[in-house]
């Protein structure tokens with residue numbers, strides 16, 4: 001079973017979808033070992049506590065440089081021996097040290113069909129505001145691997161969701177979450193856990209990622 005750390009910033013409904021999927025037996029190849037929040041008031045921390053999962057806060061504001069923040073995040077990941085990292089509504093930027101240490105083992109959920117409405121400045125409700133402003137009739141969600149380009153890593157799963165007449169950013173966000181995000185993220189996490197469990201059985205691969 002892969003040891004998974006989930007990074008969060010807010011309400012944590014995607015975290016909840018993961019925890020519920022795990023409870024239903026839908027993530028047999030992974031276990032959630034720690035939730036790392038970018039802010040102390042993230043409700044996601046309460047969800048973690050309710051599920052008996054340790055929550056810690058590593059806030060960018062507490063560190064003078066990106067490098068110092070990256071080191072602290074890496075310490076928090078290594079302390080729980082995380083093997084896979086899931087960004088579930090995580091709104092801080094990961095620096096190159098974290099991305100390199102967990103190359104191809106960081107997943108992100110983005111609330112649009114990449115390459116639309118993604119990259120710098122597109123997060124949370126802003127993504128849906130931009131989709132409505134452009135007048136698209138279909139949007140959706142994407143799970144992708146994280147590399148150095150914001151929202152630019154390889155795409156793992158996508159699901160389309162229809163925009164309805166009269167949608168507000170809030171109603172659209174909710175529909176994208178219900179119909180796409182909460183379905184895709186647990187599925188992608190299980191797929192990657194199964195893949196990495198297989199890879200880690202190869203001793204040569206294991207040496208490369210230590």
Ligand code: GAR
Pocket residue numbers: 009010011012013014015044088089090091109110111122123124127177181
């Ligand atoms: C989700 O819609 C997620 O896709 C988005 O933030 C929301 C977090 O909600 N993430 C991004 O925009 C990342 N670029 P949650 O805290 O309830 O899971």
